[in-house]
Amino acid sequence: MQINDRLLDVLRYELNKVGLRTTPPVLDEILLVVKDDKPVAYIQEDGYIIYSTLSSKEDALPIPTIVNQVWEMERAYQEAPHMHIGSVSKYRKLIEYNGIVLAARYDGDGQFTFASWQYMHDNNAVSFGHYFHKNYYSAAKADFLYRSGLADRSILFQLDELSIIRDTLLFRGMQDSALQFKEQENLDNLLHRVDSMLTLGNEPLLVAEIEMEQES
Structure with a gap:
């Protein structure tokens, strides 16, 4: 998957939450992740991560989870069609099942908003929206699974x-x-x-x- 500006912005936003930042892509789209100007990891275009020998285990620990989620969000968003309902046409439909739809909207500044709705009126309207801001993709997916009946809340850990x-x-x-x-x-x-x-x-x-x- 090509590293585009949106993916870069989302990646920077998520890395910044844990005190990391990136340099611009260089050398065949390799991103350098740094903390206090010290190299932590190199991220290739396909999301493969190479860790710097200068980095600490604590600094490197969040990177794979962040990279996997950002690449997954971007891939899903690229492949998704726009919602066919005018009132929510700014969203793209990621998946639907059993009358429940999960959709995404890119708000800029590295942030996605995800929403799950129940279809109404022969799928020509939606209601009962649950919204997940600031890239809370995992929570949005879990909510969709439970609302659509694909998963049972009893499997959740407290x-x-x-x-x-x-x-x-x-x-x-x-x-x-x-x-x-x-x-x-x-x-x-x-x-x-x-x-x-x-x-x-x-x-x-x-x-x-x-x-x-x-x-x-």
């Missing part, structure tokens, strides 16, 4: 259960000296995902019916 899982992962990462490099990398990625879920769990995820658009 926040206290996630905290236990996080502590267990941290303990193993610090104590298990037999971990191979790939195992350590997978553990770090999982730990960052759990941290993101815990952070997200403290945010107001659903903001219903607050957009200016007339949904029906």
Whole structure:
């Protein structure tokens, strides 16, 4: 997938949340991720990440999760058609199932807004909107899965259960000296995902019916 201006802006916005920034693309579209002017990682056009030997594990930990999500958001947005309903035509339809649609709108400044709606009137209107601002893509996908019936809310972990899982992962990462490099990398990625879920769990995820658009 080509690295375009929108992808770059979203990537910079997400990296900035964790204190990282990028330099402009150079050398066959390789992006340099830095912290305090020190190289942390190199990101290729296909999203492949090469870590700098000068970076700390703590600085590098969030990068794969951020890159995977940004590349997924951009790919989904590029391939999505515009919503056929005039009141929400600024959105692109990512997926629909069982009368529920998940859509995305790019707002500029590196930020997507995602929305899930229920179709009304022979799919010619939508209502009961749940909105996810500032690139909360994972939360939007989860909301779509539950609203459409593709997933059961009972499979969700509670926040206290996630905290236990996080502590267990941290303990193993610090104590298990037999971990191979790939195992350590997978553990770090999982730990960052759990941290993101815990952070997200403290945010107001659903903001219903607050957009200016007339949904029906």
